[in-house]
Amino acid sequence: MPTSPLAPVLRPVVVVAEPLHPVAEVELGAGVEVRHVDGTDPAALRAAMGDAQALLVRSGTVVDAALLAAAPRLRVVARAGTGLRNIDVRACTQAGVMVVTAPTANLVSAAELTVGLMIAAARRIAPAHASLRAGRWERQDFVGTELAGRTLGILGLGRVGVLVAQRMAAFGMHVVAQDPFVQAGRAAQLGVRLVDLDTLLRTSDVISVHLPRTPETLGLIGERELGLVKPSLVLVNAARGGIVDEAALHRALLEGRVAAAGLDSFAEEPATGNPLLALDNVVATPHLGASTEQALEKAGRAVARSVRQALSGELVPDAVNVHGGVIAEEVRPLIGLTERLGRVFTGLAGGSAVSFDVEVRGEVVDQDVRVLELAALKGALSGVVLDESVSYVNVSLLAAERGTAVRLLTDPVSEDHRTLVTLRGTLADATTVEVSGTMVGTSERQRLVGLDGVEIDLDLADHLAFLRHPDRPGTVGTLGQVLGAAGVNIAGMQVVRLDGEVLVALAVDSPVPEPVLATLAAALDASWARTVSLG
Incomplete structure (x- = not known):
């Protein structure tokens, strides 16, 4: 008699939908049943998911509402990388499925590829190689430029940006950066001078992009911005496609207003028909930032460890939506509220806090609420750390790196609300920003109830x-x-x-x-x- 999809299983079923580094399966251990399937075949994937509790993917498997409907036992989707364009995070959240990534696995690989593209574009390595392979010896046609003594402009001084800055300083480059969420003292420690965007555009000989793709960064480098740069500029983007307006870049390269470009990311991928690829002053790779043996091994190990944690009910450091862990039932709804309040705080403040208080009021403080401090920081820094890598593991360290002192304050008395969470931060210019929120009703709706000491009442x-x-x-x-x-x-x-x-x-x-x-x-x-x- 066939087994019902909802019948108990002896061991958790983990579906591996794309090739991962062998270490991933070793790290999963003998306590799970591993099932391999071609994630690019939707029918085969759905057929394999009926009793699956975990799904491991890379970038080729689409995880959407239809797949989730075929996976009633699914508890966690693990992406062996950082991008989430193939995963419907909202649908996963609504289905109660945790989504985890491997945010630190490819940091060094991405930085090294950026450096490689920079050198290849500056020295015209790709067209020189093509010419030589075609049987020509044309040394005079491929005169490049040295990087030593030149100015490197970094857009987004997150962790990949920092690694690139450190490596190019060793080349003798002067490094400037534009990042409104990094304090000048932290940049100075790195030997980097903070400037505004237009100054960076006008003064840089090389510009390297290290920003996430968001509504705010989409098309950030467009026709106006490319009109400010030196005609000798080398532009490198190994972050996310769409941040640089590709049509504007194509015109600038054709007209000699930009000398060269090194690209690993494109607005639409695969980018095989992209007109930029036809230009001799463009060196491009097919999104290889994470494609090293070491990065693949680290990603496989990280997501396997996260899957083990999720299946055992532990707090998963690299969860991007549903936060697991042995947390009191009364505390769990406050995690999402507090993280969203952190994002509101950063949006209102427009920068990092020098000091940051997380105040929790109500009977809930009888429970362990320390996770709310991490949730507040994670929300606040998600708009500050621009390499999409803020997690519960690194958020305290990232706050410390930015000179942010953090306190968790608790009080069992909450006069107006059963539970009240308040985030209060002081900025570098001594101004303060305060936001408060609570949960209301049996549906536990998130409400914004305070802004800088003013009582309000608005759905979050x-x-x-x-x-x-x-x-x-x-x-x-x-x-x-x-x-x-x-x-x-x-x-x-x-x-x-x-x-x-x-x-x-x-x-x-x-x-x-x-x-x-x-x-x-x-x-x-x-x-x-x-x-x-x-x-």
Whole structure:
């Protein structure tokens, strides 16, 4: 008689959908049943998932709602790498499936490939190699440029950016960086001078991109930015495609406004038809940043360890959505709330905190709530550490590296809410930012209930906007008119009067673009305006 998909199993079933380093299976141990399947065959994959509790993938297997529906026992999806474009994280979260990555596995490999692309582009190695293989000896046609004594501009001084800076300093390069979330003291320790984006563009001989692909960074280097650079510039992007406007880069390379480019990432992949690949002053690789024996081994070992932790109910350091661990039931709903409050804090602050308090009030403090300190830091630093690698393992270290002193404060008394979480940070200029949140109702909805000491009550939606402006008639109409013209729907709003001004807090259905926020601020004479996206 066939076994029901929901019948008990003797050992957890782990489906391996793509080739991984052999160490992964060794690390999983004998306590699991490993099942291999071709993840690029959706039908075969779904057929293998009926009793699976864990799924290991790389970048070729699509994990979506349809697959999750065929996997009722699934508890964890592990991606042996860092990118998540093939995994529907929201669907996994809604299904209660943890998603984990291997965020530190490819740091050195990515940095070394960046250096390789930099040298190859500067010295014209690829076209010289092609010429020589074609039987020509054309030394005069491939005169390159030295890197020693030149200025390297790094966009995003995260951990890969730091590794590149250290390596190129050994080449005798002067290093500048643009990263609003790194404090000047930390940069100085690395021998890096912080500058604004336009200064970096104008002064750099080589620019290397180390940013995540987000709505804010998409198309960051476009026609205007490429119009500011030296014509001798070498531009390298081994981070994420789409940060550099490829059409604008193509024109600049053709017209001699940029000398050369080294590319490992593209807006659309596979990029075999990309017109940039036809240019002799472009050296390109097919997204090989993590493709070294060492990185593959580290990734395989890391995700196998995370799967073991997830299946045993431990806290999984590299979870990106659902946080596991032996945590009290009363504390678990607060983890997501606290992480989102951390992201709101950073969005409002616009930079790192020098000191950071995580205050938890209510009966919940009878339980161990130390995980909330990590959740707050993880949320706050997710918009600060720009190489997509913030995890429970490294978040305390990353905070320390940025000179952020952290305290967890608890109080069993909460006068207005059953449980209240408040994040309070002091910035380098001595200003403070404070946000508070709670859970309400049987559905445990996340609510934002405080901002800089002002009581508010707003759903902690995926997209938020905040303004302070003079208190005068007609402002609500202006808000609706400007946002409506931009196609942004208001889902919730609160207006709080403050001594001649009002604080407006908005929950909206889609991100508010920065130009729209600027238009809105100007129309309302706003003294302060911020937008935050959590989705």
